[in-house]
Amino acid sequence: MLTFNVNPTKHNPFLKFQAGITVKICVFDVKTDMYKYFDKYLTYGEIIEKPNYLAIVKPEPDLYKIDKDGKMVDIIKTKMATMLFCKEKMGGALVTHESVHAALATLRNLKQFPNLNIEDCNNEEEKLAYTIGEIVRAIYDKFHLLNIW
Numbered sequence: 594m595l596t597f598n599v600n601p602t603k604h605n606p607f608l609k610f611q612a613g614i615t616v617k618i619c620v621f622d623v624k625t626d627m628y629k630y631f632d633k634y635l636t637y638g639e640i641i642e643k644p645n646y647l648a649i650v651k652p653e654p655d656l657y658k659i660d661k662d663g664k665m666v667d668i669i670k671t672k673m674a675t676m677l678f679c680k681e682k683m684g685g686a687l688v689t690h691e692s693v694h695a696a697l698a699t700l701r702n703l704k705q706f707p708n709l710n711i712e713d714c715n716n717e718e719e720k721l722a723y724t725i726g727e728i729v730r731a732i733y734d735k736f737h738l739l740n741i742w
Contacts, residue, residue, distance in 0.1 A: 594619055594620065594621050594622075594626065594630070595618075595619070595620040596617065596618065596619045596620075597617075597618050598615040598616065598617050598618070599615065599616050599618060600612075600613075600614050600615055600616075601614065601616055601673065601695070601696060601699045602614050602699075602703075608703065608705070611703075613671040614671055614673060614699070614703075615671055615672050615673065616672070616673050616674050616675070616676060616695045616698075616699065617672055617674070617675040617676065618675075618676050618678070619675065619676070619677050619678070620678045620679070620680060620683070621677065621678070621679045621680070622679065622680055622681075623679055623680075623681060624646075624647070624679045624681065624682070626679070627648075627649065627677045627678070627679045628646075630677065631649055631651070631677060635649075635651040635675060635677075647678075647679065647682040647687055648676065648677060648678045648679070648682070648683075648687055648688075648690075648691045649676075649677040649691075650674055650675070650676050650677075650691050650694040650695050650698065651674060651675045651677075652673070652674045652694075652695075652698035652701070652702070653670055653672050653673055653674060653675075653698070653702060670702070673695065673698050673699040673702045673703075674694070674695045674698040674699065676691050676692075676695050678691070684730070685729050685730060685733045686726040686727060686729050686730035686733075687726065689722075689725055689726045689729040689730075690722045690723060690725070690726035691722075693718070693721055693722035693725050693726070694718065694722055697718060
């Protein structure tokens with residue numbers, strides 16, 4: 594397994610750079626190893642069906658503590674999401690699709706989308722992720738046809 598971290602605020606003109614903010618990337622040789630890792634480290638006790646996922650993004654849940662007045666206070670966290678890929682199916686469209694989910698998780702965690710639940714990956718988000726992924730796929734396909742990539 595290959596793992597590394599990326600900082601989605603590093604070159605982002607809309608978010609002030611925040612050292613330590615990360616999205617963790619894990620790349621597995623085969624999908625079964627990706628599923629085992631997900632089940633062992635990322636389910637937080639949930640039972641999650643994985644019909645035939647080629648990749649998985651797990652946003653970090655909101656974390657709170659109770660202050661001395663009994664109020665819930667956000668715990669500042671640095672890991673926004675974990676992205677899991679398997680080499681056998683990795684391509685530009687899939688990486689882009691999953692990056693949309695990780696980007697939205699980051700923006701939710703940084704309170705840029707305060708009205709959205711951190712775990713709220715709905716049909717609208719899927720439509721956006723698939724559409725952007727397909728645009729990237731079409732661009733790369735055209736680049737290859739034109740021999741410019």
